[in-house]
Amino acid sequence: MEYRTLGDTDLQLSAITYGAFAIGGNMWGGNETKDSIAAVHASLDNGVTTIDTAPFYGFGLSEELIGAAIKSKDRGKIQLLTKFGLVWDGSNQGKGEYFFDASENGRAIPVYKLTSKANIIKELEESLKRLGTDYIDLLQLHWPDATTPVDETMEALNTLISQGKIRAAGVSNYDLPLMKTAAKTTRLASNQVSYSMLNRGIEKDMVPYAIENNIGIIAYSPLERGLLTGKYFRDAALKADDHRNGYFGQFSADKVKAFLDSITPLAESKNASLSQLVLRWTTLQPGITIVLAGARNAAQATQNAQTMNLQLKADEVGFISRELEKVYAE
Template identity: 70%
Template sequence: MEYRKLGDTDLELSAITYGSFAIGGTMWGGTEENEAQNAIRVSIDLGVTTIDTAPFYGLGFSEELIGRTIKNMDRSKVQILTKFGMVWDGSNEGKGDFMWDQEDNGKIYPLYKYASKANVIKETEESLKRLGTDYIDLLQLHWPDSTTPIDETMEALQRLIEQGKIRAAGVSNYNKDQMLEAQKTIRLASNQLPYSMLNRQIEKDIVPSAIENNIGIIAYSPLERGLLSGKYFKGEHLKSDDHRNGYFGQFDLEKVKAFLNKIEPLAQDKNATLAQLVLRWATLQPGITVVLAGARNSEQAISNAQSMDINLTQDELLFINKELEILS
């Protein structure tokens, strides 16, 4: 495994970082707890020492599951990244930006983006409790909240750093201007953003600005929630309540399939799967610090970790990027 410094911090994160959205179960057709815990343990054993989560993932369940899994581990050997600012428990009293009504286990929860100072402090305490730890390595604002001034949110994060409850502060889904505005109040460690072979929008201005300002980029959805693994073109089916039934509809699936067919021989030459090749490509792109990869079982966890064993030459990267023109 390769470890990378996150922005202007002393955090060293594994280039492949464990993404825990799916193990929360909500929007993913449920989860199998024992398999998820095994996936986390195997990931750590193979050097994937960084775990990214959020209260919203399973409405608290993902954080609780991670907390139980790492309970008896050396906390200094595991980096915990979590978030705040997606509120479903009504504590925001209708304040913030309404997102949608989230269904979970037959109940409907109105979901809001909310990042007031008081909410930042409240959510942090809740996450610390669920995770069973006394500090969070990186705390990130999950989504921009247009109703709260950026400096108010960042001042709250700075206070948490000074209290030792978090080691570093980041944002997620911020555009360039929002990112630079936050920098006026706090030293941002990172911006977590969607990035994949099918979605390279951040290369235009966010990545260059992040490089210039020494802000790390944490890439999420590098496999487009499994689509770029190719398995859904080979007969694998999704559960009816899996959000990917709709999510995949945004892509030209015939073009995606044609592209994967073009690069699959390269993966085979490397004794790798398509998913591993796609992950490794993402880790090698300019400005990308770490790449999130979810795993719901040990097999997926092993595959993700071993993607870092792939050696890609500049010519091979050029070949992949040329074939990506099919998708543009």
């Protein structure tokens, strides 16, 4: 495993980080508790020291599962990354910005974005309890909230750092103007953004800004929620309540399949899976600090963690990138 410094903090994070969205179950067709905990343990056993989660994942379940999984582990050797700012239980009392309706057991649950100082403090205490810890290594705003001034949110994060409840502050899904606004109030350690072979928009402005200002970039959905593993072009099927039934529709299936077919021989020559090759390419892109990889069981988690054993030469990275350009060609 390779460990990388996040921005100008003293946090050393594993280049492959365990992404805990799917084990929450909601929007992913459910979960199995035993398998989820085994996935976290397998990650830790294979050098992954960093776990990224959020209260929204499973409406608290993801954090609870992680708390159970690390209860007997050395907390000082694990970096916990979580978030705040999505409210679903009605406690916002009409405040915040409506986001979307989530689903749980066939029931629609309205979700609001709320990043007020009071809500940050409330959510943090709830996360600490679920995770079974007294501090968070990196606390991240989950989604921008147009109803709360940016400086109010950032000042609250400054306070939590000074209190020792969080070691560093970050954001997620922030665009460049919001990053610059936030920088007037606090020193952000990172921005967690969607980034993959099929989604490279941040390379235009966010990556140069992050590099220039020593801000970490945490890449989520690097496998495009499983599409880039190739298994959905073979025999894998999605459950009816899995959000990916609609999500995959934004991509050209024929182009993606042709691309994966073109790089499969390289993966096979390295005794690696397609997902490992895709993840490794992603970790080697300029400005990308760590890459989130989700896993529902120990086997998937082990495979993700072992990605960093894969060595790619410059010409091999170039070959992948050239083949990838064909996906974007008209």
